[in-house]
Amino acid sequence: MTANRKHGAASAPLTDREGDVRELTAADFARQRPTTDFPELVKILQSHGKLGRPPLPEDQRKKRVTLHLDPDVLAALKAQGKGWQTRANAALRRALGL
Incomplete structure (x- = not known):
């Protein structure tokens, strides 16, 4: 049971099928x-x-560190979009066998 129904008032959905908020x-x-x-x-x-x-x-x-990367390595990581630091961390873990 939704919170709206629990309190007696049904409301229209806040988003449409495309995810746009009304x-x-x-x-x-x-x-x-x-x-x-x-x-x-x-x-x-x-x-x-x-x-x-x-x-x-x-x-x-x-831990916060300063790390110098080659420009092409940094560009390739950032080209994949948001989360590039997390992906860099995961790549280092794989390379180190962790």
Whole structure:
């Protein structure tokens, strides 16, 4: 059961088949609920002090380094789009047999 139905009011989907978001109406805003209606969520968010993923244990966190790469290597990584640093890390792990 969706949150809207649980509270008695069915609403039109916020997105269409192509994924475009429709304009929100006054009725949409009237159905919104405050964050305090979700105490378990508030507790999680407050425990981390900010939004996002929970922090990893210190021994599992990635370390910031300065690394000099050949221009063509860097261009090839960036040409693949967002996430190039993660892909570079994965390529290094494979090359090192990790």
